[in-house]
Amino acid sequence: MDVDVAVIGAGAAGLSLLAALSERTAPDGRPWSVACVDPGPGAGPGRRTWCFWEPAGGRYDRAVAHSWRRLRVVGPGGAEVGADLGSLRYKMLPSDRFEELLDGWFAQCALPPLRVTAVAGEVADGHDRAVVRGRTAGGGEVRVRARWVFDSRPAAPPPARTTLLQHFRGWFLRAEHDVFDPGAVTLMDFRTPQPAHGVSFGYVLPWTARDALVEYTEFSPAPLSRAAYDAALAHYTRAVLGVRAAGVTDTEQGVIPMTDAVFPRRTGKRVFRIGAAGGATRPATGYTFAAVQRQTAGIVRRLCAGRTPLPPRPHRRRHRMMDAALLRALDTGRLDGPVYFEQLFAGNPPPRLLRFLDGTSAVREEAAVVLSARSAVLPMLRTAAELPLLPRRPAPGTP
Ligand SMILES: Cc1cc2nc3c(=O)[nH]c(=O)nc-3n(C[C@H](O)[C@H](O)[C@H](O)COP(=O)(O)OP(=O)(O)OC[C@H]3O[C@@H](n4cnc5c(N)ncnc54)[C@H](O)[C@@H]3O)c2cc1C
Known part of the structure; x- marks a missing residue:
């Protein structure tokens, strides 16, 4: 297989790059030939919800499950600060809806990206081409030759002065009574017991008076056990929010490194890192999705201008x-x-x-x-x- 661009990983960054490439043509007017190597559903990180903010009417709006125009923050003593976002919206994009939206776009493309279901291994850099080697679930060998390779596989953070973890667990809740304000996201609620080292808060994304994603989050050195997260969530939902007899329909759990490490953007003449592995996570917040959009748009601008597609630095x-x-x-x-x-x-x-x-x-x-x-x-x-x-x-x- 010989293509213009090989993308490793079909997560937020890989898919965003495929989407951005599908909207443009190469400098000679041809559609970009693109292959994406990913182990496929079941082998990857699973369903996630990506939240970010932008004006109403964004390009992925059809896949956005919910959006809000008000944010609130609650202090440790219960004092509440809330305000309207003006033209901005806080948007919740589930990863499965994002994938469905993009599959629809790719089906309309003159040359849809080739999806290669395999675990990528070594990437051999070269003068004119780089080669991605991989293995399918059945043990078959895969080789993708590409002019440019963009690798979004998770990578260990480089050395840093400080590394904290943003770690969290969330419950998709159905309460038995009206308790949430579906008009406002609670970005941070500090009425949670604070850990000895770091900070903790509740995060609430409500879409009806009874339905919400409620998360317990810490910025601290180490993740908790599942039982400890559940205890913290039970305390927050019942004792702090006053939710009675809630049913949990789904859960979400994750760890996002918060580090001042400098992530490499280029690992070979023809090989680049993108997404969290390429430093797209904002160190102080863990938000990544919006920076990934800027990063992938910058790559495609350079490719279309016939330049070396070094990803732009995601953060100033x-x-x-x-x-x-x-x-x-x-x-x-x-x-x-x-x-x-x-x-x-x-x-x-x-x-x-x-x-x-x-x-x-x-x-x-x-x-x-x-x-x-x-x-x-x-x-x-x-x-x-x-x-x-x-x-x-x-x-x-x-x-
Ligand atoms: C639970 C959770 C919730 C988050 N919520 C938000 C949020 O609300 N807002 C926000 O801005 N950020 C959020 N983040 C942070 C960040 O946006 C996500 O981690 C985001 O998915 C990062 O995108 P990515 O493409 O770099 O990595 P990923 O989305 O993790 O994609 C990496 C891809 O690489 C693939 N892969 C791995 N190994 C191989 C291999 N050997 N060969 C081929 N493919 C491979 C995986 O299957 C995966 O598809 C969240 C993170 C987590 C974990």
């Missing part, structure tokens, strides 16, 4: 520096996480804050955001000053 240098300071300040305990996030949301209109969290804010807006969390200014300055002196170490558990 100054945002990565601010995130490095925040992660370290949380990790050292210098910063009180709940107070910091409460002050951020109380002191800024949500659209400004969301632009800041997305990395699309202007410097002037960033200064206003940073100064709005007054209790954090000194600990953050002190932490930022020591960062250049700190060594980068492999994340715990990394070979």
